[in-house]
Amino acid sequence: MPVGIVGYGAYIPRYRIKVEEIASVWGNDGERIKRGLLVKEKSVHAIDEDTATISVECARNAVDHSGINPEEIGAIYVGSESHPYIVKPTATIVAAAIEATPELTAADYEFACKAGTAAIQTVMGLVESKRIRYGMAIGADTSQGKPGDALEYTASAGGAAFIIGDEDLIAEIHDTYSYTTDTPDFWRREGQEFPSHGSRFTGAPAYFKHVVSAAKGIMERNDMKPEDFKYVVFHQPNGKYPLNAAKTLGFRKEQLKTGLLTPWIGNTYSGATLLGLCAILDEANSGDKILVSSYGSGAGSDAFIIEVTEENEKRRNKKPVSDYIKKKEYINYSIYSKFKGKIKGVGLER
Amino acid sequence: MNENRVAIIGIGMTKFGELWDYSYRDLITEAGIKAITDAGIEGEDIQELYVGSMSPGLFAGQEHIGALVADYSGLSGIPATRVEAACASGGLALRQAFLSIKSGRNDIVVAGGVEKMTDVPTGAAMMALMGAGDEQWEAFQGITFPALYALMARRHMKEYGTTLEQISEVSVKNHYNAQFNEYAQFRFEVSLEEVMDSPPVAEPLRLLHCSPITDGSAVVILASEKKARELKDEPIWISASALATDSLALHDRKSLSRMDSVILAAKKAYKQAGIEIKDIDFLEVHDCFSIAEILAIEGLGFCKLGEGGILTEEGQTKIDGDIPVNPSGGLKGKGHPVGTTGISQVVEATLQLRGEAGKRQVKDAEIGLIQNVGGSGATCVIHILSRG
């Protein structure tokens, strides 16, 4: 029996900060940065939001979209690099919030920005082996950008949840292929507030090597070419990298367009590839094929070949990604710092 | 109702304010000594004491108040009970003392109130005060007491057209009255503009709509009719003591624009005293926030529901008005040491009835009503006092 997507849900917080607003604080040329990164603004979570609240919102949306009884979810995995606790899983908070407890397994994942797609692969295995009926995979983040660093322009907040099963699928996952190596391009040590990265090293030997290899690998194994796909979505740390990856592989801009959200919401890290996939599913029709290649620093890429079913046209998501992108309120750097806990002594605690 | 009347034979209170040099024990001792002296009795004559205090545990880590007060009053050995109904603790203490004598059990009983709020920072004091509300479903959510009353004010304004000006007039009047009260925390006038322009606390309520954080104590001595006539030529009588409760949380009430606990207690009180509203010469009510005074005069029946703002605006509640309300300056002008307030209302009412209220004297004061509220209206205690 084919395994695939039963339902999905997205969540992007309301607040946005513009690239030029951040640039003005550090004496950088905002317009130049916008052009260089192909990013206009990024999403910012409110002071009372975190990866758990974002995960709950997209999980609830996914349950609503799928129409299933949450008690039938046999596994929940939440992938993030900004879990609220270092020890105490986000997945159990989600499980309680969607009333899936107590008969399920759960855990949190970390693999930089690909923790969410790794979660999808895990629940696929559990469904295909008939150990569970439905599994939920979530990728969500409220990534911290180091002040003044290049990544501060793009590190944003958001998430997506996918319910995987083998009945009433809106899309079938035909195959998944991963390309994994030990590549130290971007990391954060225990106790450190902000991640570090290898600057130019994060390009060719890291992002591009893995994203392209995984995409090539899955196409070869399935005897497919870029023209066979209606849509392609890559991990998107900025608006430029995915365009270059697409060019290298032979995909056209039109195939990439729908799933490329970073220019409007920044890089939602573990949520990025998944949110791009949600945007595609929001409009894709029966028979459309989608190539997904995520990327997580450290490093690895998970690729998927997905084919949309008739069910997707009958069951359009009532909370499409475009709604979340449209609903926004701009904030300045001071409020941004307050919300993201960058100011000493500021927090939601007593 | 048995005819064993209960009288007030002695009163005493400390100044109200931020009393850095006074401890909790200092406060109750000073007020107690004043009251005993005023009563003309000896300590040994006291048979029982009741103390109202809301949060000495949260403010100072101190519980077991009954024993503490008896001890520091030099009265160890007598039955001593601490009662608590948030900001109505004082009224509750009075009621318990009243019942103790009415039952025929005792002849001389003390009712005191004491609160020391400034030993903790303001934020901690505000958190302690939220114990007067629903800890699980109100305090947990991040609401404050000014906010609870603001929710009521907004409904009152929506349902009856009450204006912020009318609500603010309550504060103007009470500040004016407090000038003439030597115990008051604030003895300065404020203008309507100053009230309306004061910093917002919980909109629509502003700083000058809110009673302050205060230290203070008040004590009264109650006596049976027999004893009272021995000691005093003109004792002041308590002709009614009524208590009513309502849901703890504001969201569990039937209406946000009236206080059912007040309406209920008032009915009982008028019946007990055998009087009508028109017989009452003045009121001391619980204006923890200015809107509360409007809710009080409506709930007590001095005007129709929704017309409290108009009554205030017309000046009817001024000292020389038709129905003087809070000649003492109320909680706004006098201060609000929470557990003490109910007893301080007795002190004021007694001074008024004795004709000893000086520049804030209500003319021909024969009957007075005091109203003490706990939390956002979950408890209301009403007493009616009279001469003769």
Add this chain to the structure above:
Amino acid sequence: MVKGLASYWRLIPQRYNLIGTRCKNCGEKFFPPRKLCPKCRRAGEIEKFKFSGNGEIYSYTIIHTAPEGFEFQRPYVMAIIKLDEGPWVTSQIVDCKPEDVEIGKKVRMVFRKIIAGGKEGTIRYGYKFKLVD
């Protein structure tokens, strides 16, 4: 700060999912939940009832003087919300400008952080509401 660990945990179904109660005898619904129907008392029969999370604003205020821990959200909106099923609930309204709030506007429940117990304590999550547009 470990104060209130068990009391918070006991109320997770309420705080996360608005699980209230209903009296089978008189039909009255309760949120927050009651184990004793105030109308029927011992004659009542209590069962679980889940609220939809939809409601409208019955009254609101904008808080400027906040209790400890909530200062950095100022000014924030606190409201009494009339849930569609009847009961009123006290909660914060988020994701809007304070001036957008009006009595009568429709709201729906969202899942947010309420407060954390200092830097080492647990994070308390719960319901808040946002305007429906």
